[in-house]
Amino acid sequence: MSSTHTLAPVPTPVPEEVGRLYDRLTALDTAKTGGSLHLGYWDPEDDEVPLVEAADRLTDMMTDRLGIDENHRVLDVGCGVGQPAMRIARRTGAHVTGISISHDQIGRATELAEAAGLGGRVEFRHADAMRLPFEDDSFDAAIAIESVFHMPDREQVFSEIRRVLRPGGRLVLTDFFERAPIPADKRPAVDRLLRDFIMTLAQPEDYVPMLRRAGLRFVELLDITERSVRQTFEQMSRTTHGEEEMQTAFDEEADEKFSPAAMLGVDEFGSVLLTAQKPA
Numbered sequence: 001m002s003s004t005h006t007l008a009p010v011p012t013p014v015p016e017e018v019g020r021l022y023d024r025l026t027a028l029d030t031a032k033t034g035g036s037l038h039l040g041y042w043d044p045e046d047d048e049v050p051l052v053e054a055a056d057r058l059t060d061m062m063t064d065r066l067g068i069d070e071n072h073r074v075l076d077v078g079c080g081v082g083q084p085a086m087r088i089a090r091r092t093g094a095h096v097t098g099i100s101i102s103h104d105q106i107g108r109a110t111e112l113a114e115a116a117g118l119g120g121r122v123e124f125r126h127a128d129a130m131r132l133p134f135e136d137d138s139f140d141a142a143i144a145i146e147s148v149f150h151m152p153d154r155e156q157v158f159s160e161i162r163r164v165l166r167p168g169g170r171l172v173l174t175d176f177f178e179r180a181p182i183p184a185d186k187r188p189a190v191d192r193l194l195r196d197f198i199m200t201l202a203q204p205e206d207y208v209p210m211l212r213r214a215g216l217r218f219v220e221l222l223d224i225t226e227r228s229v230r231q232t233f234e235q236m237s238r239t240t241h242g243e244e245e246m247q248t249a250f251d252e253e254a255d256e257k258f259s260p261a262a263m264l265g266v267d268e269f270g271s272v273l274l275t276a277q278k279p280a
């Protein structure tokens, strides 16, 4: 039996540890992923489109749900190295403020935006999403691409986002969730992923009650798993970035580390696109 079977339960994420993980990942060559740090989105007929392109497509799908233009201010919660924020600013003309718990990501994102001539339209700031350093009602929309699963309490984050959104403003996010109970033989691969990336999986039935308690109105929930998860892990498992380089970022003590290939066939591991709105 593999040693991963003896792993203790996946702990609640600690933001500072997540920040250090992303500091280490920022040292890797993110050009291979086009700067995005999230899944791609594929149509059934275009399975082979590169991850870089498919990842931008997911950003665009989410952006289209924000209802924004050049008059609006957008908050990007968990902004990575800024690729989604820059793409949103270019496509819509909106002003985007990105926050990350990783100091190194904020440094890299700021450099990349300046190099792209977007310094006036996007800005990046180190902050914890659990306590957003912004005034009430200060953004027209918020996006959170694959970031809330790293946070200790999704409901608290939703509540903070609601506070900083203006009435009528939208939140669009993607998250990982347990689509169906994960069978015992697939649990080690999933636990390894959750542990190495310091994440928790949501339960699908929790989203609407969490949003309601946070003061947000539910708008839409899309299970995008079939268009995103397998294709991303397949492409990652074919690159050194997925299998070797990335492992240098994880816990050196661990005898087994995250492997994208180990996630192939884990159909219970789901990805969701969720839209909510602050009541007008």
Ligand SMILES: C[S@@+](CC[C@H](N)C(=O)[O-])C[C@H]1O[C@@H](n2cnc3c(N)ncnc32)[C@H](O)[C@@H]1O
Binding pocket: 015, 018, 019, 022, 035, 036, 037, 038, 077, 078, 079, 080, 081, 082, 083, 084, 099, 100, 101, 102, 105, 127, 128, 129, 130, 144, 145, 146, 147, 148, 150, 151
């Ligand atoms: C998987 S990356 C996604 C980055 C970006 N959204 C993208 O799609 O390229 C997760 C991001 O969430 C951020 N994050 C995680 N926990 C956070 C927290 N408590 N506060 C702020 N950012 C956080 C990480 O620093 C990282 O930027």
